[in-house]
Amino acid sequence: MIKFIGSSLLVLLLSGCGLEKSASVPQKAFQTVTEQEAILLQDGKEKRYCSRCGMDLVRFYKTNHAAEQDGKAVQYCSIHCLEEHLGQGVTLKNPKVVDVSTLKFISIADAFYIVGSSKRGTMTRVSKYAFSNLEDAKKFQKLYGGEIMDFNGAHEKAKEDFR
Ligand SMILES: [Zn+2]
Numbered sequence: 001m002i003k004f005i006g007s008s009l010l011v012l013l014l015s016g017c018g019l020e021k022s023a024s025v026p027q028k029a030f031q032t033v034t035e036q037e038a039i040l041l042q043d044g045k046e047k048r049y050c051s052r053c054g055m056d057l058v059r060f061y062k063t064n065h066a067a068e069q070d071g072k073a074v075q076y077c078s079i080h081c082l083e084e085h086l087g088q089g090v091t092l093k094n095p096k097v098v099d100v101s102t103l104k105f106i107s108i109a110d111a112f113y114i115v116g117s118s119k120r121g122t123m124t125r126v127s128k129y130a131f132s133n134l135e136d137a138k139k140f141q142k143l144y145g146g147e148i149m150d151f152n153g154a155h156e157k158a159k160e161d162f163r
Pocket residue numbers: 050051052053054055076077078081123
């Protein structure tokens with residue numbers, strides 16, 4: 001009898017441990033890629049961090065945007081931070097966004113954005129993920145919802161965060 005009580009206690013303790021462990025391990029964000037997968041366009045010590053808010057660009061890679069300012073690459077964690085920079089009245093050239101499918105930068109002119117899917121956004125409650133291929137965007141939309149927009153549509157949505 002005593003032995004039985006002892007072993008059931010042990011089971012309780014073990015399952016308690018398991019619960020605690022799974023709760024304390026942070027879930028990887030959808031935006032996160034490996035360091036090898038991420039393309040960092042900026043130079044210098046701070047190249048891994050958003051030029052506006054300082055967040056880790058690898059961690060939020062799938063919503064990264066980039067552009068050139070005075071011939072130098074600037075990279076952003078999100079369209080939110082790109083918009084924040086544009087709001088300063090700067091001139092940016094060659095704006096780009098990460099294609100979620102290939103993890104390569106594409107011109108914003110070629111991007112199909114899924115706006116407002118169930119996947120969490122970066123610096124916003126309304127997420128915006130870009131794809132170069134319309135079929136990929138549609139597949140994503142089927143799984144996670146949201147609306148398909150071009151850059152201008154996604155940009156207008158991003159501006160709403162500042163109102
Ligand atoms: Zn940022």
